[in-house]
Amino acid sequence: MEKTAGVTMLRSKKLFIFDLDGTIYLEGVLFPGALELLERIRKNSGEYVFFTNNSSISTADYFHKIQRLGIPCKIDNVATSTQALIIHIRESYPDARFYVMGTASMKAELRESGLLVVDRYQEDIDGVVIGYDTELVYQKLIDVSRLLTQGKIYLATNPDLVCPVEFGFVPDCGSFAVMLENATKRRPRFLGKPEPDIIEMIINRFGVLKEETVLVGDRLYTDIKCGINAGIDTVLVLSGETTVQDLESSEFQPTFVVSGVHSILEMLED
Structure with a gap:
């Protein structure tokens, strides 16, 4: 054009x-x-x-961050992949319990929305959610790999491979999904x-x-x-x-x- x-x-x-x-x-x-x-x-x-x-920050935290930057903004002016995830789970898996590989901010938003969230491995967990986890530790990868090998429901907030930063890029949720696919041969449904x-x-x-x-x-x-x-x-x-x-x-x-x-x-x- x-x-x-x-x-x-x-x-x-x-x-x-x-x-x-x-x-x-x-x-x-x-x-x-x-x-x-x-x-x-x-x-x-x-x-x-x-x-x-970017699901590392909750919708409410994004709202406050945007306001701190001096941008006139209401909560209705903010939408996130986490919101898309919440809508999908409410519609498709309203009673399911999900292990969440995500930040504390993301998990808090999921819990506040009424979803059943856990962050420790349990055999009776129904599914796995992964996001852009900037607080990632190796135990989470072990837990998720074990659950995915068992055939649990598998959802992800976004397919972005990288997140831009001042010096270049860092791995995002899509890269985590690729890594887990190499280990488990499972691919998630992306919601953002x-x-x-x-x-x-x-x-x-x-x-x-x-x-x-x-x-x-x-x-x-x-x-x-x-x-x-x-x-x-x-x-x-x-x-x-x-x-x-x-x-x-x-x-x-x-x-x-x-x-x-x-x-x-x-x-x-x-």
């Missing part, structure tokens, strides 16, 4: 759904133009939502992006049309694929995981590509 068409597309949108890590900020430091872009969207009578696959369910929930929440919505993110196989699955326009930012080489070889092509969120700001202001 040419820049002129990209400008027209972006100015027609009423709802902007943003990824966080690698898109809005890196390790909690806002990218240049991020705050100004969000202000511009509101000034143009639009709305924004943050949808992250690129599954479109949460996107459709957000669109309904804000009462807009798909044609009035755009998803902005830095990963082709989660963010952009999610937008494609949901039937909405997508913008890829090259400030996170994806390189130009990745883009050229990917089957998941965005509607438009920019170097970072500052470029979107410029397009809305021209």
Whole structure:
């Protein structure tokens, strides 16, 4: 898409759904133009939502983190892969007990939602959930491997292989799943992006049309694929995981590509 068409597309949108890590900020430091872009969207009578696959922090903790960055935000402006997981378990396994390989923050959110969560191996556990566990210790891998070998239900929050950090990348939930697959020959069902369910929930929440919505993110196989699955326009930012080489070889092509969120700001202001 040419820049002129990209400008027209972006100015027609009423709802902007943003990824966080690698898109809005890196390790909690806002990218240049991020705050100004969000202000511009509101000034143009639009709305924004943050949808992250990072399950290491609960939805409530993300809400407070975003507020601390100076971003005007309500809890309805935040969506996470953990929320997608909770919805799926409530609908499909409401009485099941799950061993959770995740952070204390993630497990607290699952418990607060009424799910049955344990973090020690027990033979009568029904299933396993894995997330982006930044508190991972080897005993968790042993416990999960044992349960998966027994054929337990197997769910994961997100397929992201890496999480961007200041010096490069660190392993994310998708890499944990690959490691466990090597040990157990089991693959999980992933519930966050690129599954479109949460996107459709957000669109309904804000009462807009798909044609009035755009998803902005830095990963082709989660963010952009999610937008494609949901039937909405997508913008890829090259400030996170994806390189130009990745883009050229990917089957998941965005509607438009920019170097970072500052470029979107410029397009809305021209």
